[in-house]
Amino acid sequence: MSARTSVLASADEAVAAIPDGAVVGIGGAVTAAHPMALVRALARRGVRDLTVVAPTGGLDVDLLIAAGCVSTVVASYVGMEGAAGVAPVFRRAAQEGGVTVRDLDEAHCVAALRAAAQRLPFLPWRGGAGTAFPELNPELVEFQDPVAGETLIAVPALRLDFALIYAETADEFGNAQVEGTGNMDQLLGAAADRVVVQVDRVVGNDQIRRDPARTWFWRQTQVVRAPFGTHPYSNAWMVADGEHLAEYAAAGRAGEAELASYLRRYLEGAADHDAYLEEIGIRRISSLLI
Amino acid sequence: MAGHTIDELFAVLLARDIEAEDRSVQVGANMPMARAAAVMASLTSNPDLRLVLGLGINNLAGDRPPPAVHPFLFDPRSLVGEATMVQERVFDDAGRPDVFFVGGLQVDRRGNVNLFGIPDGEGGWKVRGPGGVALATMSTNCRGYYIVMPRHDPRTFVERVALITALGDRAERRRLGFPGGGPRLVLSPLGVFDFDQDGEMRIRSLHEGVSLDQVREATGFELVAPAEPVVTEPPTAAELSLLRERVDPEGTL
Numbered sequence A: 001m002s003a004r005t006s007v008l009a010s011a012d013e014a015v016a017a018i019p020d021g022a023v024v025g026i027g028g029a030v031t032a033a034h035p036m037a038l039v040r041a042l043a044r045r046g047v048r049d050l051t052v053v054a055p056t057g058g059l060d061v062d063l064l065i066a067a068g069c070v071s072t073v074v075a076s077y078v079g080m081e082g083a084a085g086v087a088p089v090f091r092r093a094a095q096e097g098g099v100t101v102r103d104l105d106e107a108h109c110v111a112a113l114r115a116a117a118q119r120l121p122f123l124p125w126r127g128g129a130g131t132a133f134p135e136l137n138p139e140l141v142e143f144q145d146p147v148a149g150e151t152l153i154a155v156p157a158l159r160l161d162f163a164l165i166y167a168e169t170a171d172e173f174g175n176a177q178v179e180g181t182g183n184m185d186q187l188l189g190a191a192a193d194r195v196v197v198q199v200d201r202v203v204g205n206d207q208i209r210r211d212p213a214r215t216w217f218w219r220q221t222q223v224v225r226a227p228f229g230t231h232p233y234s235n236a237w238m239v240a241d242g243e244h245l246a247e248y249a250a251a252g253r254a255g256e257a258e259l260a261s262y263l264r265r266y267l268e269g270a271a272d273h274d275a276y277l278e279e280i281g282i283r284r285i286s287s288l289l290i
Numbered sequence B: 001m002a003g004h005t006i007d008e009l010f011a012v013l014l015a016r017d018i019e020a021e022d023r024s025v026q027v028g029a030n031m032p033m034a035r036a037a038a039v040m041a042s043l044t045s046n047p048d049l050r051l052v053l054g055l056g057i058n059n060l061a062g063d064r065p066p067p068a069v070h071p072f073l074f075d076p077r078s079l080v081g082e083a084t085m086v087q088e089r090v091f092d093d094a095g096r097p098d099v100f101f102v103g104g105l106q107v108d109r110r111g112n113v114n115l116f117g118i119p120d121g122e123g124g125w126k127v128r129g130p131g132g133v134a135l136a137t138m139s140t141n142c143r144g145y146y147i148v149m150p151r152h153d154p155r156t157f158v159e160r161v162a163l164i165t166a167l168g169d170r171a172e173r174r175r176l177g178f179p180g181g182g183p184r185l186v187l188s189p190l191g192v193f194d195f196d197q198d199g200e201m202r203i204r205s206l207h208e209g210v211s212l213d214q215v216r217e218a219t220g221f222e223l224v225a226p227a228e229p230v231v232t233e234p235p236t237a238a239e240l241s242l243l244r245e246r247v248d249p250e251g252t253l
Helices: A011-016 A036-045 A059-066 A088-096 A106-117 A185-190 A205-209 A242-254 A256-268 A273-280 A282-288 B006-017 B032-043 B087-092 B135-141 B170-176 B212-217 B237-247
Strands: A023-026 A050-054 A070-075 A100-103 A122-125 A127-130 A141-144 A151-156 A160-170 A192-202 A221-225 B024-027 B050-053 B056-058 B099-102 B106-108 B117-119 B125-128 B144-148 B183-187 B191-195 B201-206
Touching: A011 A036, A011 A192, A011 A221, A036 A059, A036 A160, A036 A192, A036 A256, A036 A273, A050 A059, A059 A070, A059 A088, A059 A242, A059 A256, A070 A088, A088 A242, A088 B125, A106 A122, A106 A127, A106 A151, A106 A185, A106 B087, A106 B135, A127 A151, A127 B135, A127 B170, A160 A185, A160 A205, A185 A192, A242 A256, A256 A273, A273 A282, B006 B032, B006 B144, B006 B183, B006 B237, B024 B032, B032 B050, B032 B144, B032 B237, B099 B135, B201 B212
Parallel strands: A023 A050, A023 A160, A050 A070, A070 A100, A160 A192, A192 A221, B024 B050, B024 B099, B099 B144, B144 B183
Antiparallel strands: A122 A151, A141 A151, B050 B056, B117 B125, B183 B191, B191 B201
16 A cells, blocks of 8 residues: 655745746735745745735735735735734835735635635625725626626636645644634635645644544645744734734834845845744743743 | 723714614724724623624623723634634625624715725825725625724815725615615714715714814815704713723723
8 A cells, every 4th residue: 555645845845836926825814824934935935926815914915025026916905903004015015006906805805715716707796896896906897697687796716826824733644724713714725726734733644533624625735834933923822923013014114224124134034934933032932822 | 980082982882872683793803992882782782792803703791701802813812702703704694794893094975985095096006005804795784884983084084985995875875785784873083973864974963072163174075964963972970980890991992
């Protein structure tokens, strides 16, 4: 009998497959469960012209824009709840034309990803009819539904080349289990050709089998172990680092030298995730653990 | 217990207005005054009210004291209630949230809200907001929503919003067959506003010390106004003690 294939990879290996121009979904919601170690690895790689799909994004989107990786942002929210109303580099890039923003309602994100997962061209949605959405994002089309004749929005499928998501645990075969709500992440995975799951703990398949109802899996998955890798965002065992987010928000708002200094310290200067954690420091990480 | 902050006033006014038939309040953004209002309503007039904060459902009525009104979180500390849900569940049960709260960059005389930003007229932005979040969907479907404006000046209360994120215009909502009830009230630091039969914003009350001239000057359109507007009933001692002792003991508001 041949052995089952391990899908464990390092962050750098996993993001190395993401080419310029790829459509990349990033999981997490607001201050929780963004796969930041994968995002930082991607930003360090210097990939270009990404379309970033972040249903409720923040520093993940902002860092990738700051590193020059992004041409288009698809999102319902790019903010830094608590630290800044709008993610600062995103705001500047949107205002100065550095990135194209394709606005979606949070429910449009669900419809678009679901349509992709179900291999449909679009799914209908009512929210957004009568608003500026179709004007801001011409891919959203108002139409009269053929059943009841109502005015609805056709939300086109949003197929992802890659989904980068976070789960607390996974085994080496790509079975992932989240401890939190999971946000929109399972759906991001289903809409993607390839899924990279960043986890805090790689556990044995026997442990996954203790609670199979919680297991997520996709056709093509890689698992990357990066302890505390959602920092500065939260996971089930760690709260968000408000101080770090405020530090970033200040640097992002200032731009120029201050932003460059942040990026030098936490991105370019930290060759890998362990180096990043050393820069953050064990005392800070410890203070965030629940 | 003299004096109160504007957010305390907002919380009390919202709590008073939440209806007995409302079963589920969704607070989807960093609006501690909205959360406080829902907790107050659940402790007084509406014990069956579910408070959905982000993706956690906190049923706050009952024996346990409610948690303090802390900053908005999506982290483990916010998932302490009787149920949690994945993000898409919010929209798979689109008729569940009865009450929603809306902030915005601009509101207009028809009750439309703009959260997107101010376009520069050349395809770009003068001011770019964080995005529409779920405002369009929630405002389409929920029984009613409250528009809470932290500022009241001619740039925020405008004749016509630059971009519509939440369609409040009653005539347009009817034309499009929206299931939800539309905006119930607009709260600002100057007063409380609702909409008349034609869907025009009208003064319901002005806060203590605010004159009709003052609110007219601060508004970029002609408000429907009674000859002598009533004064907003200030928070009672009982409301303030409930708010400060049980709902917001840390004084976030």
